[in-house]
Amino acid sequence: MSLDVNHGGICGLVGPNGSGKTTLFNTVLGIHKPDGGEIYFNDQCINNLAPHQIYDLGLVNAFQIPRLFYSLSVLDNMLVAAREQQGDKLFNSLFLRSKWQKQEEGLIEEALNILELVELEHLALSPAGELSGGQRKLLEVARGLMAKPRLLLLDEPAAGINPVLGKKIFQKIEEFSHNGTAFFVIEHRLEILFEFASWVYVMNKGKIVIAGQPQSIIDDPAFYTIYLGEE
């Protein structure tokens, strides 16, 4: 398959269950190794990079089923994702505490701001394991935003949360996209995705079968056959 995701904006990826959307994301992220082909990010081939190296390039993921650090607090979950932390080097953590503590203050403020956006600020010091299913989903998305990605892969960010909050998440995603972050989003809540996405790919049986602006997808009868299994 061949697809491009451009700077800024929201690009959608839809398709029936089992069409390979999450597998595609995991392959892009280096979690699964591709059988063939090449994946480029900002003109750099990332096929053989480890996931942490892919993160370093600015490509970040929010998992479909939240993979939080459940015994850590909500705030610590956010801080793990922060980029270029001076205190996560062995030497610095022991001997240069004042240096990273200053950075940490800024990161905490940043994390609390993002948590406020997803209405989790009041739970910042609670263990992530105490969150409800919807809140876990929100934290997964918030953690992705904390990583200041150039491209954030979101796997069903609105699944399992109420429609109002789902739409709110997309509004926040749109705000972030104006700052230059690109979003590639898998979503089954098509009414929300199509409202915000500027381009949508439709996937079926491991292949991209339709691509276009949301309205052109909606107008394409083949989409309904593939996605809903009906004419």
Added chain:
Amino acid sequence: MGPLLYSLDIIVYIGIFGIVCLSLNLEYGFAGLANFGKVAFFLTGAYTYAILSQLGVPFYVCIIVGVLISAIVGLLVSFPALRLRADYLAIAVLAFGEILRLIVKSEDFAGGDWGMTVSPIFPYTTSSLIYRLENIGLIFIFLAICFIVVQLLANSPYGRAMRAIREDEVAAEALGKDRARFKAQAFMLGSAMAGLAGGLYAQYLGYVVPGMFMPMVTFTVWIMVLLGGPANNWGVLLGAALVEIFDRGTNIVKDYIALPVDPSDLQYILFGALIIFILLYRPQGLLKESMITLIR
């Protein structure tokens, strides 16, 4: 040995095993590495200390070299071992500990079965009481240093990353944490600390023999950590104290009570029962995991 000397001896052992517990806490409690070969690095430190002290090398040099060699051995072992799944890692390092013990048991340079004598830094000539007090002072200084190091690491972004890797290494790696680096460093540091404890152990006892480094040492340290509370430095020290007192206590009691089984076997049975009890009813240990405290 009188009750006072016996009590001081227990305190010495609590100090030494407290250091080993902190090292396992760093590896297992914070980084999630099931190191069942702890005794290998304890042995490395002890034998390095013994060999160098026989050559007349000063105490601090013996200790530092023992720590460095243990750290290097830990790092080298970590490269192949950390590619393994947790259960296979446990088996691999357990086997490594036994291999190392059998090597020193068979080789002349390490004294073979008879082991080696070690020159103590505090002369025996003073008195048993003073000798123990001096050792307690020395060992607890090192224990305090190790405690501070592990505490600083645990309460830093580095410790947070280690805990994240322990919880979900795929997610942590996707968020930029190089799990191989963190795990190798945790293994190296943990091994260095176990080597330090080994050196102090050899110095205190005045000898080393292969029988001191049976796999049971590793299991005892695990019981201490699991009982006290993994990922809680105070907890593992509490665990070290309780298990050591329990161990010595049962040693005394068995002299006064007629038992239907061999008293030494009963001790192992009690240890086994204790670990099952902890895992069933108090899996988090006596003290639960400490939260990360950075600047807030």
